[in-house]
Amino acid sequence: MKNTESDIRDRQWYLDRTEYLSGFMTPERAGTLRSVLDERTRYMTICMENTFHPQNASALVRHCDAFGVQDIYTIEELCKFNPNVNIVKGTDKWVTFHRNKSTPEALAALRSAGYRIVATTPHQGSTTPESFDVTTGPFALVFGTEHAGISQTVIDTADEFIKIPMHGFVESLNVSASAAILIHILSQRIRSSNLEWALTDDEKAPLLFEWMRRSVKDADRILKKYEESL
Numbered sequence: 001m002k003n004t005e006s007d008i009r010d011r012q013w014y015l016d017r018t019e020y021l022s023g024f025m026t027p028e029r030a031g032t033l034r035s036v037l038d039e040r041t042r043y044m045t046i047c048m049e050n051t052f053h054p055q056n057a058s059a060l061v062r063h064c065d066a067f068g069v070q071d072i073y074t075i076e077e078l079c080k081f082n083p084n085v086n087i088v089k090g091t092d093k094w095v096t097f098h099r100n101k102s103t104p105e106a107l108a109a110l111r112s113a114g115y116r117i118v119a120t121t122p123h124q125g126s127t128t129p130e131s132f133d134v135t136t137g138p139f140a141l142v143f144g145t146e147h148a149g150i151s152q153t154v155i156d157t158a159d160e161f162i163k164i165p166m167h168g169f170v171e172s173l174n175v176s177a178s179a180a181i182l183i184h185i186l187s188q189r190i191r192s193s194n195l196e197w198a199l200t201d202d203e204k205a206p207l208l209f210e211w212m213r214r215s216v217k218d219a220d221r222i223l224k225k226y227e228e229s230l
Helices: 005-022 027-038 054-066 103-112 152-157 175-191 201-215 219-229
Strands: 044-049 071-075 096-100 116-120 139-143 160-162
Touching (some): 005 201, 005 219, 027 201, 044 054, 044 103, 044 175, 054 071, 054 175, 071 103, 096 103, 103 116, 103 152, 116 152, 139 175, 201 219
Parallel strands (some): 044 071, 044 139, 071 096, 116 139
8 A cells, every 4th residue: 555645744743753752862772662663563463351360461461562462452341451560560661552341342443453353262163373374364362351261252253263272181271371372373473474564664653753752751841842843
């Protein structure tokens, strides 16, 4: 898709302010933000349905940051998705949250964004992280509650199912452990493929601006001065 004149103008707005903010941090710090951003993807995302343990919410945020998944969709019909600040350790600053009040709302948002709905459950299908087809388009991994798993709404709506093979007496893993395994394996498979998994320049520009704004002390005051000088 070609960039419109409006897209280019909007991107330039962010680039100008990002360049200005970069003068208030070390070149090494600015370089780190840019290099991490180059590894971010929206080809894969995750959706968490009523995650009520702060420890699990925190671990999921850390998994996404560690493996370069930029977006997290949350379903908060029964409880808030509320990471523990002492566990998440600031990684929530670098991912983008899309909070939803119900499962149908979240699934509709994912479909509107072009994602396949992939339900994670040991009870449906036989597709594993190694056999899952990553090439047929962007996908969202949907994880259920810690005890009940995914809801019937997700099961009825899902395009595909994926499971982690178990070879012991346990039937399934903790949601945080399951997410870590799936995100890691699928992230590696995406990155080793010929897929266009990286963010576009238009996606990078506002994210880098926001990351720098969160990294610079008194950034809002500095930006206000910048705007006044134009």
